Amino acid sequence: MPKLFTPIHVGTQTLENRIVIAPMCQYSAEDGCTTAWHDVHLGNLALSGAGLLTIEATAVVPEGRITYGDVGLWDDKTEAALARTLATVRAVSDMPIAIQLAHAGRKASCAKPWDGGAQIAPDAPNGWQTEAPSAIAFEDHESAPVALDEAGLTRLKNAFADAARRAVRLGIDAIQVHAAHGYLLHSFLSPLSNRREDAYGGSLANRMRFPLEVFEAIKAAVPAGYPVTVRVSGTDWVEGGWDVEGTIAFAKELEARGCAAIHVSSGGLHPDQKIPVGPSYQVPLSRAVKQAVSMPVVAVGLITEPEHAEAVLATGDADMIGIARGILYDPRWPWHAAAQLGAQLKPARQYLRCQPHTLKNLFI
Template sequence: MSSLLAPISIGGLRLANRIVIAPMCQYSAKEGVIQPWHWQHLGTMAISGAGVAIVEATGVEAIGRITPGDTGLWNDEQEAAFVRLLADIRSYSKTPIGIQLAHAGRKASTNAPWTERGGPLAPEAGAWTTAAPSAIPFTEGWHRPEALDDAAMARIKAAFVESAKRADRAGFELVELHGAHGYLLSEFLSPISSIRTDAYGGSLENRMRYPLEVAEAVRAVWPRDKALGMRLNGSDWVEGGLTPDETAQMAHRLQALGFDYVHISSGGNVATAKIPGGEPGYQVAFAEVVKKAAPDMTVIAVGMINTPEQAEAIVASGKADMIALARPVLDDPRWPLRAIAKLGGAPPYPVQYARAAEPLWPGYAFAHGG
């Protein structure tokens, strides 16, 4: 019996298996509004066979976008487009769809990765003033952010809440707060990017304060019968940076607030960090630390989980409860369907495509050539 294929409930959401389509920025929105590209991308992910698919990091306010092409969820037009997308997906797929809500902090106002290698936007390309816990640029040549004051922090917290309400209305069944990769909430958590001397900086308790305040405010408006989680960095990959034990403490605190899961990634906060990103499962050990420390919290592992056997072993060994995939499903959007077949399950091919899966329909293709 496959552990990866065992159904699981996160919060009020029942998932058919433990394969998650990770959030993946497409940098293809206009004014934050999803475009035809998103229909094909997310439609494809919705028929991938995964237990849940999570829409890319979506800005809760305009200056919180990584690039001008990021999706947003702060106005009616953006919300209405998601309503249409989710209704369309629901007409052919039962796969629950989630969304990652994000604020890019000091890493906002950049190019898409395929322009200037994703570096900071030039003024003539529409660069904006970024905001972060402390006025420290991500790296040399990047925008120097303004250090957030109390009013700005309250504004951003309210923006997360408004976006979560919009996500609920649009029909999303899961919200993931982006607390990883050196974006705003993780900038608060890491002592590298936050050198604040007020109640929001210094000790771990203080560094957790703002992300937890945002989490609590979103929890208050996000329905209990849906799923709510946060993506966290297990490490900054540098001496003096965020540690897996600190992340485990954050997971505990999120659990106490009523969060349903944590999604353990790493990196992105220190430009010079040496990350063994080419190694299979290079972040799984962080998920394992969190799972051991917070056994009742649902933990998702991610990062170079490339084969069904590797995914199965991670879940079967209890290092994590679920696994997420990004690049493997860009390369092969049927990865989950193939994994289900390989691990002895019944791959939920859409009926229109079922003839491609000969084991499901032996001889069918030949008997019904038309």
């Protein structure tokens, strides 16, 4: 049996295989509420045969959205909208569903990508004042964020915890905390964006303090054993920035606090990043983290071929594979991977008749 199609335990949750659909923003929400697009998009991916489906970056406060089209989970209205979407998805699939809880920090208040993606000024339509650990803009020409004071830190910790409680109430199977790609929690970790002189800045321990407090607040808000995972950027790809050594230290602290898995991505914090993009370019980061912790590690980033995904797992560089753009392009990627690797999977009964005659043993 290919390792990609063996079960794995993540906290109290068991996944049938090790293919994780990574969170992918759709920029199609209305006032934080999911729409018919999300019903169809998530329903389609829930029929893919993957082991886990992760709902896109979901803001815990309105100001935490990347764009005004982002999904949120900050009040009864956004919760009710997501409940409707989940009801549709669960009517057609029993795939476990996770949600990524997020705050975009200084990279918030942006236009949708197909409208250019530029940051929108606080006083312009669909724009708002951003907030971050320090009053340093992502780009020099952008509006500077407001540096969070202690009351702001407490407010956001409470917002993450409240969103976690709503996720549990919705019956979502796991939570992923977004601490990557230059967004709020990552910007606390990196010395390039965190210039604070209080207990939340300076040393590595201080820069990790707020993200760890957010994680602890979420853990305290959910039932014992409920899977809470974290997505990190393994490096900023900028000299003097967040690096793999810091990521390993952070991973160890998370594991000590009951983190169920860690998803290792990279970059997104600084415009001067130099990323050596290519197949497996982020796998060395997941490998380094995996060697330091015992919790499951997810690798992601241009892992597009089934044999490639299997090799990453077989060599022990990660425990699961995150697929994002690749599964948008090919929503049956897990089917095709199973066919190529000689594995079996269980599709929806309505699709059983599509099994190719040359692959009699593909479907269970």
